[in-house]
Amino acid sequence: MRFVLTQPKLDIAPVVAIRIVCRPVLAPPRLPPRIEHRFLRLVCGLPNGVNRALFGAPAQIDGQSPATEMHALIRLAALGREESASAAGRLSPEQARARIRANTAATAGPKRSLSAIGDLAIPGPAELIPGRFYEPAGIGLERRPLIVYYHGGGWTIGDLDTCDSVCRFLAAAVPATVLSVGYRLAPEHPFPAAFEDACAAFRWAAIDNQRLGIDPARIAVAGDSAGGNLAAAVSLHCRAEGEPKPAMQALLYPATDAVGGQRSRDTFARGFMLTRADMDWYERHYLPPGADKSDPRVSVLRAADLTGTPPAYVATAGFDPLRDEGEAYARRMQEAGVAVTLRRHPGLIHGFANMTAISPTAHAAMLELADAVRAGLD
Numbered sequence: 297m298r299f300v301l302t303q304p305k306l307d308i309a310p311v312v313a314i315r316i317v318c319r320p321v322l323a324p325p326r327l328p329p330r331i332e333h334r335f336l337r338l339v340c341g342l343p344n345g346v347n348r349a350l351f352g353a354p355a356q357i358d359g360q361s362p363a364t365e366m367h368a369l370i371r372l373a374a375l376g377r378e379e380s381a382s383a384a385g386r387l388s389p390e391q392a393r394a395r396i397r398a399n400t401a402a403t404a405g406p407k408r409s410l411s412a413i414g415d416l417a418i419p420g421p422a423e424l425i426p427g428r429f430y431e432p433a434g435i436g437l438e439r440r441p442l443i444v445y446y447h448g449g450g451w452t453i454g455d456l457d458t459c460d461s462v463c464r465f466l467a468a469a470v471p472a473t474v475l476s477v478g479y480r481l482a483p484e485h486p487f488p489a490a491f492e493d494a495c496a497a498f499r500w501a502a503i504d505n506q507r508l509g510i511d512p513a514r515i516a517v518a519g520d521s522a523g524g525n526l527a528a529a530v531s532l533h534c535r536a537e538g539e540p541k542p543a544m545q546a547l548l549y550p551a552t553d554a555v556g557g558q559r560s561r562d563t564f565a566r567g568f569m570l571t572r573a574d575m576d577w578y579e580r581h582y583l584p585p586g587a588d589k590s591d592p593r594v595s596v597l598r599a600a601d602l603t604g605t606p607p608a609y610v611a612t613a614g615f616d617p618l619r620d621e622g623e624a625y626a627r628r629m630q631e632a633g634v635a636v637t638l639r640r641h642p643g644l645i646h647g648f649a650n651m652t653a654i655s656p657t658a659h660a661a662m663l664e665l666a667d668a669v670r671a672g673l674d
């Protein structure tokens with residue numbers, strides 16, 4: 297495809313064209329996910345100059361600018377009035393869950409092939425926990441590395457399908473077996489239900505490793521956003537209870553402090569997909585009135601002592617309300633003597649783990665995380 301851009305039409309024509317194209321793509325009724333995916337890949341793959349001509353120059357905040365394709369996605373979302381998965385609390389949990397499933401289906405694209413994928417049920421504290429195994433080729437049948445993965449979604453939305461592309465990516469790129477955990481969601485199951493399920497799933501994987509063919513010394517916990525919170529909370533719990541600990545924790549833009557007060561929650565309060573209003577909506581569902589927001593099982597940043605927790609790789613996004621609390625948690629672990637790699641991706645936004653199939657910048661960031669997990673499990 298060839299693009300010819302001439303002046304003086306750049307200030308009006310491209311905006312009109314994008315509005316015409318993106319309205320049917322991003323605003324209901326939606327097109328099939330494969331069509332949306334092709335459109336998003338096309339936009340993200342445009343040369344930088346073309347992208348800037350169509351969407352304008354990205355703003356600079358905190359001395360950083362969003363990657364060109366991230367800026368394009370932000371502008372498209374704004375045009376389609378789909379700034380966030382929960383639409384700042386205007387949707388019911390059921391509607392928000394349907395929205396996030398549609399959004400992740402569009403960004404994921406065709407499914408990556410693996411050696412084997414299968415659903416299973418994990419014994420839980422209240423009911424069976426849905427799980428899904430991802431087996432890449434070429435890692436053998438015994439003493440395999442394992443990643444226990446917890447999906448994001450503010451403890452309220454998301455499921456095994458919304459993190460399917462992330463788990464397939466990690467299984468192939470590390471490579472390792474991945475166990476995805478479908479923990480209970482709020483508001484039907486408020487705190488500490490998700491935490492309890494997360495701990496039970498890790499305990500099951502660690503104890504049943506002989507039957508599963510997993511090397512007990514090579515089990516990592518990982519997760520994005522609320523899932524990163526759960527991975528960190530599981531790591532703290534295992535240390536406190538003297539249970540087998542993960543070999544490492546990989547935390548993608550984790551939520552670490554429901555008490556709040558971090559500058560990034562204000563700096564990026566709106567306009568970058570995840571909003572502060574979204575976080576308030578999620579936390580209201582997960583932490584009903586009377587819940588202690590400083591409880592370290594949810595606000596891991598408030599834990600009194602972080603010594604002895606597993607080595608960690610913490611990735612944050614430059615344009616994310618949760619950026620500062622994730623980085624504060626990494627620094628607190630470092631101060632406690634924990635081996636930590638902290639990596640801020642300055643051009644990315646919250647949710648980039650689900651964008652590897654459309655965004656080159658997100659793809660590179662996730663390859664970096666996969667390298668860190670591989671090193672941590674060697």
